Amino acid sequence: MEMNGSTTRGTAPPTAHAGRRVLRFNAALTLALLLLIAVLGNVLAARHLGQRVDLSADQLNAISDATRRVVDRVEDRLTVRLFANQTVSDGRLALRAARVRAQLDEILRLRPEVFDFQTLDPSRSSEARRQAREARLQPDRAGRSGLGQTGEEEVWLGLMLGYRGRTEVISTPEPWRFEVQVASAMHALLSDRKIGIGWIGEPFEVAPDSETAALERWESTFRVIRNALSRRARLAQVPGLATGNSVPDDVDVIFMVRPGPMHEREVYAIDQFVQRGGRLVVCLDDPDYNLAYPRADVAPEEFEGSPLAALLRSWGIRVAAKHVWDDTWRTDRVTLTSVGGQLRQGVLSDPLVITVPPEGLATELPPTRGLPGVAFSWAHPLFPEESTPTPAGVTRTDLAWSSESAYVTDVSPRLTMDPRELRVLRAALRNGTGRRHTLAAVFNGLFPSPWAGKEAPAPLDPLGLGRAADEPAPTSAVTPSQVVVFGDADWLRDPLPEGTFVQAGGGVLAVNLVDWLTLDEDLIGLRSRAPRLRPLRDFVGEQEAALGLFEEDVFPTEAERIEASRKGDLARRRARRQQWLTMLAPAALALLVLALFGALWNGLARRRAEPGGDAR
Amino acid sequence: MSVQPRPFAGVLPFARRELRSAFESPVAYVAIGLFVLVLPALFFFLGYPVGRTPLPGLWEGGQASLIVLFHWLPLLLALVVPALSMGAWAEERRAGTEELLLTYPVRTGAVVLGKFLATWILTMLMVGLAVLSAAVTVGFLGDLDWNTVSAGLVGAAWLCAGYASIALFLSAVSSEQLVAFLLGALVLGLLWALPLLVRVLPGGAAGALEAASPTTHFLGSAARGVLDLSDLVYFVLLTALGLVANTLAVERRRWR
Known part of the structure; x- marks a missing residue:
């Protein structure tokens, strides 16, 4: 030993040498064994220890209750077929596959008895490749990075779910939203039929030959919302209501978007749709007051006297012709002003374009829960319940509202072109008392029909065919329903290409509304799984x-x-x-x-x- | 018949001894003070410009979250923990106190555990102060998710334990403090950098290396507010590996 300094390596007796060798060997062996145990322990833990607790407020890292509910609804065997390479040379794609696989395992562990899980490798099996092609899966191509390997490799990653003879394919599983992808696919498989949505009012997009086509740079369309709703449901315009048709039975929800003048018979058909339990979303937006809508053809007085306004009034719904002016939740937008024939660009903090944050949305209602915000433009306030009481059997819940310091005002379209005038008006408004104004509300219950006990209004009859003899009598307050009213339609519009308009949350809100009104709250729960914005002061x-x-x-x-x-x-x-x-x-x-x-x-x-x- | 000391006898006195010597010199205060200033400064102003998706700083990102700060922890600790632990064994050897230490009637493991505990407490104090001071700032500026901060601190404790045990082992096998620091920083730096190699490695190796990196186990779950049992197993095994290796290295010298 060296402790007393008297024994050196060269003079150590043979037994000490042997002892040290044994000691070293034992130490090395112990370390090697421990290393092996550590590696094995980690491998086993990674494979078999799935227990974890998500302490975060957003709960984005744990299986959501919505997914659990969807999985709980599975009654028969649900086949889950994972198309993936057994080995992948590209490290990035290998990790993506590993993460997807880990999340899939977590979902399958929820109810292993109902899942029939298969893994297929299309890069090795021609049968698996055929099935993947049939499911319209496409491989990623990646360069081989292994030693001695060159060229490209096909990396497959896709999922096919089968249930009761129907299939859903997830062609590009993404680790960051995989749970939503799988749960949505399962939900689609479990649904008996696709939801039907009827669209009344604004066309989805401007006709190319119309005189407004030139204004398309300024006037956005509804293409984005149409595409979003189409993915979720069957979406179609509802024609012929004025001529006596009723809303088809396979329509579950009607979106009435900035409706123009409507014939009384059309309004009657919508009333009877609601009486049958159909759900209605009304987005009233007076075109006379909208700069982006120079085709104004309905004056406020005309609207107040219209059959549609009368129907809504009978349900305790009244939308003011004035606009909500909200300095607190105003939106910055780009303005383009013509000065001496040249366009000048500026930034306008517009109190007429209101981005309602989560505190202005009803968090207790599923459609708006978890939304980061919704942008309303030149919105009309709904009359408060005190001045427009709902009829007996109908309840009202506000869905979106302005800040506490908002006003209602008459403004002219010219105003947005002149920020100084805007500022003068703002100063004048500040002298008044601001208050909260409702921008959207939900009405629930048994809606009385204005035609109760009366004869149905006569349809338009351009051909003089006369009224059908077997027309049923109007019904009233028989089946509970829901009507959602917005004092704006712009929240549904596409973002304008020039960036002159700011849209936020509209598409998600619309799809959430459909799911909520058709009692599919699970999907809303899934969609609301997004990190909550936590802006700094x-x-x-x-x-x-x-x-x-x-x-x-x-x-x-x-x-x-x-x-x-x-x-x-x-x-x-x-x-x-x-x-x-x-x-x-x-x-x-x-x-x-x-x-x-x-x-x-x-x-x-x-x-x-x-x-x-x-x-x- | 010789009396074997109890397995954990002496752990706490040795930990106290180490902490006392640390807190009686200004080095620990300077190190902790610097860490409390540097970590939040990097988080506030620089962001995390490493890897495929650089993260913006607090003011640039505008979100009340400590995720960027947690991203810095594995790298900074890979430099700081070896600095705090480099003297644990190397300095004992230089000052000639190691022989004396090993003649105490306690197991070598207890001495190792005592030194480990002291280093761990010191590191946690440093991390706790830095993270909490940044969290107070962010909590004042926005709606900070304190649950995630708590989980992040728990994960940081696991990370510190793993790092401390490895750094102590490297101090035990090094002849000088500087060598111990360089070796510790190199090994912990390599462990930190393993996930960066994922893109250039073949699939199997990439997965294995990522699973071997403490960075992945910390940033993949605890830093996001998730406490995962498999991560706990990883850090326990890593710490145990470091401690056993440390004990064997010291034992080897005791019987040399």
């Missing part, structure tokens, strides 16, 4: 508001420009100071805690070291 915005800076004026005078610039600089300086204070204060506090701890520790150590102190 906007110090600059707060300081700008405190200094009275509201928007960037596109026509400032020199004095205004200098003043705005000075205030802007001041706001930014103050905001920066606030930022530094927010960052440094906790760090300083942590250092102070450390210093106090050090002082205490060393003080105690010194006391212990003093004669008579605790020397332990």
Whole structure:
């Protein structure tokens, strides 16, 4: 041993050499065994220990209750066929497959008795390749990166689910949304039939030969929402209501989007659809007041006297012709103004385009739960329940509303072209008292029909065929239903290509509404599984508001420009100071805690070291 | 007949001894203070510009989340933990106190465990102060998910344990402090970098390397608010491996 320094390596007796060798060998063996145990333990843990707890508020890393409910509804054997390569050379694609597989295993473990799981490798089996091709799966192509391997490899990853003779294919499984993909596919397999959606009012897109086609840059279409709804349901226009047709039985929900003048018979058909239990979504948007809609053909007074307004009034629904002006939840948008024949671009903080945040949405109702926000443009407020009471048997729940400091105002379309006028109006409005205005509401219950006890209105009869003899009598308040009313239709529109409009959450809200109204809340639960936005405090915005800076004026005078610039600089300086204070204060506090701890520790150590102190 | 000491006798006194020597010198305070300033600064201003998807800093990203800060932890700890533990054995050897230490009537494992506990507590104090000071800032600025922060801190404790045991082992096999630090930083840095090699490696090796990296086990779950039993098993085994290796290295010297 070297401990006393008298024995050296060269003079050690043979037994000591042997002892050291044995010791080294034992140490190396122990380490190797431990390493092996560690590797095996990790492999086993990764494969068989699926227990985990998701403590995060968003709960995005655990199987959701919605998925569990969907899986619980499976009654027969559900075949899950995974098309994947057994070995993948590309590390990135291999990890993607591993993550998808891990999540799939987690879902299959929920009810292993109902799943019939198969793994097929199309890169090795021609039969598997044929099945993958039949399911319209396409392989990814990746370069081989292994030693001695060159060229490309086909990497397959796809899923086919089969249930009661029907199949659903997930052609591109993505680890970040795989659970939603699988649960949605299962949900589609478990549904008896596709939901039917009827569309009344605005066409999905502008006809190419119409005079407004030239304005298409400014006037967005409904293509995006049409595509979103079409993926979820059968979507079709509902024609012929004015001529006596009723809404087809396979229509579950009607979207009435910015309806124009309607014949009384058309309105009657919609009333009877609701009386049968059909669900109705009405998006009223007075075109006379909408800049993006120069084809105004309905005056406010005309609308108030229309059959549709009368029907809605009988259900306790009234939408004001004025617009909601909300400085708190206003939206920044790009404006293009013609000055001397040239377009000038500016940024306008528009209080008529309101991006309603989650606190302006009913979180207790599934359609709006989890939405990051919805943008409304030139929205009309719904009359409050106090002034327009709902009839007996009908209840009202507000779905979306403005901030507490919003106003209603008459504005002219010209206004958006002149930010200074906007500012004058804003100043004038500030002198009044702001309040919360309802932008959308849900009505539930037994809706009374205005035609109860009367004869159904006569249909349009251009051919003079006369009324059908076997026409049923109007029904009223027989089957409970739901009507959702919005004081705006722009939330459904596509984003404009020029970026002059900001859309948020509209598409998801529309699809959520369909699922909710047709009692498919599971899908809403799945869709709402998105990380919640957690924005930071906007110090600059707060300081700008405190200094009275509201928007960037596109026509400032020199004095205004200098003043705005000075205030802007001041706001930014103050905001920066606030930022530094927010960052440094906790760090300083942590250092102070450390210093106090050090002082205490060393003080105690010194006391212990003093004669008579605790020397332990 | 010689009396065998109890397996864990001496662990706490040795841990206290190590902590006392750490807190009685200014080095620990400077290291912790720097960490408390540097980690949040990187999080606030720089973001995490490593890997395929660089993450923005707090002000640029505008979201009340500590995920970027947690991304920095494996890398920074790969440098800081060896710095804190490099003297644990190397300094004992330099000062000639190792022989004395090993003559105490306690098991070698207890000494190793005591040193490990002290390093772990020191590291956790450093990480806790840095993470909590940043969390207070972010909590004031927005709606911070404190549950995720708690899970992240638990995961950081596991990570620190794994790192500390490996760094201590490397200190035990090194003749000098500098060598111990360089070796520790190199090994922990390699472990941290394993997931970066995923793109250039073939599938099987990529999966194995990713599973072997503490970065994956920390960032893949605890940093996102998930406590996974398989991650706990990984860190327990990693820590145990480091501690046993450390014990064997010291034992080897004791009988040399």
